[in-house]
Amino acid sequence: MSGPAVTALSNTVCELGEGPSYDPGTDTLYWFDIVNGLLVEHRSGTETKTHPLGRMASAIAIVDGDRQLISAEDGLYLRDTATGKLTLHMPVEADNAVTRSNDARVHPCGAFWLSTMGKKAETGAGSIYWFFKGELRRLFADISIPNSIAFTADGAIAYYTDSKTGLIMRTACDPATGLPAGEPKVFADRGDGSGDHDGSVVDLDGTLWNARWGEACVNAYSPDGKLTRSVRMPTRQPSCPAFYGPKADRLAVTSAWADMDADQRAADPQAGKTFLIDLPVRGRFEPRVLI
Template structure:
């Protein structure tokens, strides 16, 4: 697989996360969570940095003029033209100890969003479901929510507590994005190197996962079997997104957070955003229904 990974953006993020591609503008958006920055790389290849003034980690498209940004205080409508944020739905806004983390839009337009402690305190986070103005808590007692992803038909959801390393799947109502029944184990990664971080699911049902701490992006078949592993030139890849006009490549964020001086010196590209030039049958993120 050598030679298929290249740098998409040289801008270094301490904690790069939450990439999402907008096919209408050809722009990739992602976040430097702990510094409250939204990054944008358009067709020109230039990376813009938007200061948000608070920690944020995920973005979804509402329409051509508005986005929905998930921050440490909740879901904010962002005006694309001005960058102005307007709080739409608070999410743990009264808890200064938590922040936003992983999130993804279900095919019906529902938004699954995860929270966690800013200090990684055990079991302080949760995963919520947001749809057309309604917010519900789905799962609590989570330390680091990640790998929120959905099958193309909306019938299956995935998620993980990266601290526990048990990747779960749960049946969903395709019309609402709500779980149906109890979560079941999809993959036990407790003995595997690294941690299960962000994921996306392609049109073939393959789950592409960034393996934080193990320098890899791993692909799992619908039965949970590992079918491919792509080496990454960074220790901590964090999250993938389908990228390009055909959604047939993968963009991958990364981070240098939590590294000591020696580890950082050995991982000089940590925090950059990468392109995996390997054909995938990806799909664009659905628009979120607020």
């Protein structure tokens, strides 16, 4: 039985494509080429644009109709949507040259979970932070590759992983603040698989969709952590999904050619593109972040 069609949404190739986020107000998908400091913008029916940021960055959230919040290697920046001008809003590990930003997502209450990691994935160099209405707190430290930050629609459950561990963690969450409300417990175990859990989103049914870096697939987990579906991808290193389209009923997935040698790239010619999975999902739009 064949799976859903997976096609290139954009032929723009990223060394490390990450952080996709869809803006329903403009029908635009944004994502990043982290290591090359690029923000990529794809509006339906138009050509894909790339915006040099002058720094590594990895995640974007909507503040309002005029501004976005970007998580970058030295902090959170406000971006003027019309001009692209960046203004530092809050430093995050700005004095730590070892780290950069990585995975992030907005909690339904408007809080922003963001993360850092070593630029060379140094063991234990990263952290996961909570940012809400001007306040920044470190939630989890000693993380090597933070990923899979995602929330249920009611804001009562948060997920995250350190990709080096092979475990997606689940923790109770305060729906009003987005702060953890219990000790993290194992939600899903990579098991004997060769790949790593990368980025995730959670749909309205509570299904967690996870990009499996190194295994050329996007996996779906039920709310009790059981693997219910695996969608094959046309590249080995899918990195992060996002709900896409005016009804948030499709999945867009970034990918990367990072860490591939010449032979591996030749064998994986679509690595680094961003894809669309033609599989109906009950997705939802990202909340606006409260700064």
